[in-house]
Amino acid sequence: MSTAASAKPAVFVARRIFPEVIEKLSAQLDVSHNQADERLSPDELIARVQGKQGVFTTGSERIDARLLAACPGLRICANMAVGYNNFDVPAMTAAGVLATNAPDVLTETTADGGFALLMAAARRVTEGEHYLRAGRWQRWSYDMLVGQDVHGATLGIFGMGRIGQAIARRGALGFGMKVLYHNRTRLPADEEAAVRAEYVAKDVLLRRADHVMVVLPLTPQTRHYVGAAELALMKPSATLVNIGRGGVVDDAALARALREGRIAAAGLDVFEGEPQVHPELLACSNVALTPHIASASLPTRLAMAHLAADNLIGYLLHGQAQTPINPEVMA
Incomplete structure (x- = not known):
């Protein structure tokens, strides 16, 4: 990895998402990517998030106290979903980790x-x-x-x-x-x-x-x-x-x-x-x-992914996110 790349905040994208969104993230962040559609096991997720400052989740990856303890450098988890029952928000707030979701666009x-x-x-x-x-x-x-x-x-x-x-x-x-x-x-x-x-x-x-x-x-x-x-x-x-x-x-x-x-x-x-x-x-x-597809139009899913990406970029580079769930962490 080049010195320039290593200077960028590191993020992990937990599922296969739109290539253009990966390109957007990669222009400003050091991105690693699970390019499969299968959800990682809790242990696999921890292993991939360790050393990362941010993680792009799709609404299924569980962010809990165990993962937070194993990944002390984590600063933000951005959900590509409006729901966030996969986040233990009190534990994230206690650990100083920002949680964001993707409301409005869907x-x-x-x-x-x-x-x-x-x-x-x-x-x-x-x-x-x-x-x-x-x-x-x-x-x-x-x-x-x-x-x-x-x-x-x-x-x-x-x-x-x-x-x-x-x-x-x-x-x-x-x-x-x-x-x-x-x-x-x-x-x-x-x-x-x-x-x-x-x-x-x-x-x-x-x-x-x-x-x-x-x-x-x-x-x-x-x-x-x-x-x-x-x-x-x-x-x-x-x-x-x-x-x-x-x-x-x-x-x-x-x-x-x-x-x-x-x-x-x-x-x-x-x-x-x-x-x-x-x-x-x-x-x-x-x-x-139907298999959890109520928000599944192409324009909407793309907008959800872009919003999650914008939250990661905005917070890791500028300290601000558009749709925080626990905004007290930003303060």
């Missing part, structure tokens, strides 16, 4: 993805495709694959951050839906009015909504936020969609509710223990499943 695309799952589940698109491909479509019947309307229905949203509000706008303004929401804190009145949403208690939302959309991060407080008790409150005709994080919905309880007809359908982009999916969910015909 809001509208993720909201599109959530609505796509809602439409697919409510209108039984996945079931219909499987039915057709299996050669079962031989004749018409009035009740063949009938689903539930989305237009004019009641949409309930758990989690009213940027993505939740974008979904509310689509529901209210695009589909004429009545929008209910429940959040840790209520929105100001002008923000509620802008998205035409009504704040209600959690149990009221579950009982009244025709379609429930979960847009919550995974925290100790939100784990199994929707479980057997919550599913029991929903209408038998209702749809549940989770685009938040795996573990916010109890997947085993959801599979039972779907199998027993206690709710009509579900759409899931995130799962407990992903990339593994609960086998009972895989056996359910009335669930639309």
Whole structure:
């Protein structure tokens, strides 16, 4: 390695990402890169991060007290994701390591993805495709694959951050839906009015909504936020969609509710223990499943990667990052 290269702050990119983003990082930082799509084991990750000042993560690599203790030179971890349940933020703050994420740039695309799952589940698109491909479509019947309307229905949203509000706008303004929401804190009145949403208690939302959309991060407080008790409150005709994080919905309880007809359908982009999916969910015909791709448009994924890169460059070279999770570290 040249003297010039070694003078640059060293960073590790934990997964294969866009070549142009690697070029951008390499112009200003000393970059090493895991060019595979597979997640490194905790021990492998520690070995690759040792001696580095920064690490580019994709939302799956766990940054915890063990890694921080083994990598005392680490200064920043930049997530190419809006969620950051892979970060032990208190431990990072105690170690003086900045955490950043990639909000805003994926809001509208993720909201599109959530609505796509809602439409697919409510209108039984996945079931219909499987039915057709299996050669079962031989004749018409009035009740063949009938689903539930989305237009004019009641949409309930758990989690009213940027993505939740974008979904509310689509529901209210695009589909004429009545929008209910429940959040840790209520929105100001002008923000509620802008998205035409009504704040209600959690149990009221579950009982009244025709379609429930979960847009919550995974925290100790939100784990199994929707479980057997919550599913029991929903209408038998209702749809549940989770685009938040795996573990916010109890997947085993959801599979039972779907199998027993206690709710009509579900759409899931995130799962407990992903990339593994609960086998009972895989056996359910009335669930639309996608592999954590709600933000997966090419422009959005590229913007997410550039933002993570900008955070690394900005902090390591200038002491500033655009989207810090624990900004007190910068202070």
